[in-house]
Amino acid sequence: MQLFYNPNITDLEKSFVFDKEESKHIIKVLRKKEGDILHVTNGLGFLFNTEIALASDSKCTVNILSFKKQEPSKYHLHLAVAPTKMNERYEWFLEKATEIGIHEITPIICDHSERKVIKTERFQKIIESAMKQSLHYYLPKLNEPIILKDFLKKEVNGAKFIAHCEETHKNSLKSQIIQNQDTTILIGPEGDFSNKEIELALNNNYIPISLGNTRLRTETAAIVACHSVVFINE
Known part of the structure; x- marks a missing residue:
């Protein structure tokens, strides 16, 4: 099944029009024609079965034949991950985490961050593409970067963890995960969190955790954390 994405479609509509860019892709690239069936999600859990009514490369119009809604997860996984020096590595993390089943992502700017200016427009497109490719009906939320x-200072529900490399007592993440519990995990930059940041997180009730016996790159650590939580909740 090929999945398309349109954030504006709702279960109250009988038809809708794709924007010019998506219309051109559907008609010119994929060579879809009137009467063809398209599967569309709005990123809010809905899957719409639609039929092309007007095969225009500027405003492809479809009629909604039926729809269903997928139940949301019983837990919420939020990763706050420092941007990497090379954008490509962070984009890889966004793509794979979306495929695995993350719910929310926040880029965090840390004391040792080598990249402090982030443009989220491309990040958003990567997440949308990964959602469609992996046939997810819920679009992960991408927040704006924050120090x-x-x-x-933000109120966070559920379990709160920080993964750092300091040689202090830490339990493994897998031993701390509880099924169906909201989970927030902090992943630092290449130079790790500063001692001040670690202390501040601990003072805000974040629990220090280990992701294994080897030192992982930022994006690898984020994927290990994401998979660990999702796997235990499957």
């Missing part, structure tokens, strides 16, 4: 100390 870590400001993120720590």
Whole structure:
């Protein structure tokens, strides 16, 4: 099944029109024609079965034949991850985490961050593409970048963890995960969190955790954390 994405479609509509860019892709690239069936999600759990009514490359119009809604997860996984020096590595994390089943992502700016200016427009497109490719009906939420100390001021539900590389006592993440519990995990930059940041997180009731016996890159650590939580909740 090929999945399309349109955030504006609702279960109250009988038809809708794709924007010019998506219309051109559907008609010119995929060579879809009137009468063809398209499967569309709005990123809010709905899957719409639609039929092309007007095969225009500027405003492809479809009629909604039926729809269903997927039940949301019983838990919420939020990863707050420092951007990597090379954008490509962070984009890889966004793509794979979306495929695995993450719910929310926040880029955090830390003391040791080498990249402090982030443009989220491309990140958003990567997440949307990964959602469609992996046939998810819920689009992960991508928040705007935020300084870590400001993120720590936010109220967070459920379990709160910080993964750092300091040689202190830490339990493995897998031993701390509880099924159907909301989980927030902090993943630092290449240079790790500063001692001040770690102390601040601990003072805000974040629990220090280990992701294994080897030192992982930022994006690898984020994927290990994401998979661990999702796997235990499957």
